[in-house]
Amino acid sequence: MSTDSQPLSDAALIARVMTQRDQHAFRQLVLRYQSPLRRWTRRFCGDDEAAADDLAQEVFIKVYRSLHSFRGEARFSTWLYRIAFNLAASQKRLARERWTSVALDEATPELDVDVVLDGTTDAHRDLEAALARLSQAQQWALRLHLEEELTQEEVAQVMGLPLGTVKTHLLRGKKALRIHLASWQEKL
Amino acid sequence: MQSDKSSDERELDLWLTQTLQRNGDYIEDSGFTDRVMQRLPSPASRRWLSILGVLLSACFAGVLALTLIPAQAWVEAVLVMSTTHFEAWMTFSPVTMMLMGGLATSVLVVGLSVWVWQEE
Numbered sequence: 001m002s003t004d005s006q007p008l009s010d011a012a013l014i015a016r017v018m019t020q021r022d023q024h025a026f027r028q029l030v031l032r033y034q035s036p037l038r039r040w041t042r043r044f045c046g047d048d049e050a051a052a053d054d055l056a057q058e059v060f061i062k063v064y065r066s067l068h069s070f071r072g073e074a075r076f077s078t079w080l081y082r083i084a085f086n087l088a089a090s091q092k093r094l095a096r097e098r099w100t101s102v103a104l105d106e107a108t109p110e111l112d113v114d115v116v117l118d119g120t121t122d123a124h125r126d127l128e129a130a131l132a133r134l135s136q137a138q139q140w141a142l143r144l145h146l147e148e149e150l151t152q153e154e155v156a157q158v159m160g161l162p163l164g165t166v167k168t169h170l171l172r173g174k175k176a177l178r179i180h181l182a183s184w185q186e187k188l
Numbered sequence: 189m190q191s192d193k194s195s196d197e198r199e200l201d202l203w204l205t206q207t208l209q210r211n212g213d214y215i216e217d218s219g220f221t222d223r224v225m226q227r228l229p230s231p232a233s234r235r236w237l238s239i240l241g242v243l244l245s246a247c248f249a250g251v252l253a254l255t256l257i258p259a260q261a262w263v264e265a266v267l268v269m270s271t272t273h274f275e276a277w278m279t280f281s282p283v284t285m286m287l288m289g290g291l292a293t294s295v296l297v298v299g300l301s302v303w304v305w306q307e308e
Binding site: 031038053174177 | 197200201204205207208209210213214215217220221223224225227228229
């Protein structure tokens with residue numbers, strides 16, 4: 001029985017759930033990850049917050065059911081995102097094949113005059129607009145790598161893609177962003 | 189040349205990371221965790237108890253049936269259940285029919301218990 005004010009690590013909480021069927025420990029995990037996961041599912045579901053929260057709930061329930069299969073080889077967050085990705089993909093019927101192949105037309109995105117940014121608007125909004133122009137695979141690879149700070153290997157695990165494919169998505173995604181966000185880059 | 193490129197790459201990565209994370213506002217829980225916890229399957233021990241309760245009730249009903257219903261009726265019930273002739277089903281006594289109903293219910297209860305267990 002610990003009275004430490006230090007929060008328990010993910011691994012310790014998982015061990016409690018597994019060995020003591022401690023639902024309070026699982027509650028701590030949900031509290032810890034609900035915000036990033038719900039932010040993430042909201043992107044999948046667009047503006048439909050209710051659908052996004054339903055999806056996030058499904059993810060946590062799936063995590064609870066599958067906790068015995070978590071072997072601790074990857075970070076818990078990576079495993080969580082992997083489950084979220086699979087559930088979202090099956091719900092939205094996203095074709096995994098679209099991510100596994102790297103189409104030639106992804107290499108050099110067309111530069112649309114309307115999205116050449118003038119540098120006077122909000123950087124985040126412009127970045128989101130530029131991201132929206134990328135392929136889904138490129139968007140998710142970039143978001144997971146840069147926003148969620150997963151390593152390239154972890155992104156590959158989450159998206160279920162070979163590492164080389166993820167690297168290509170990241171490289172081409174950044175190349176496209178560089179073009180779309182040329183005006184912001186000058187300010188760097 | 190290579191190091192310039194790497195530095196440029198790092199600079200872009202940093203800018204993208206900072207800009208993306210800037211909008212990563214914390215989403216208030218607002219009862220979300222409670223809703224998740226309510227939907228979690230009940231602990232295995234509690235599930236065992238509920239299924240055990242159903243099975244014990246079924247067994248009790250079976251023992252009652254065995255002691256209260258004559259052996260001949262059991263034989264008739266088994267014979268009826270093994271036949272496919274509808275007429276034969278109609279010729280047996282109400283006790284036999286009740287017994288068959290009881291057997292079918294027991295099978296259903298056990299099947300449902302197993303199904304509930306697997307679903308949870």
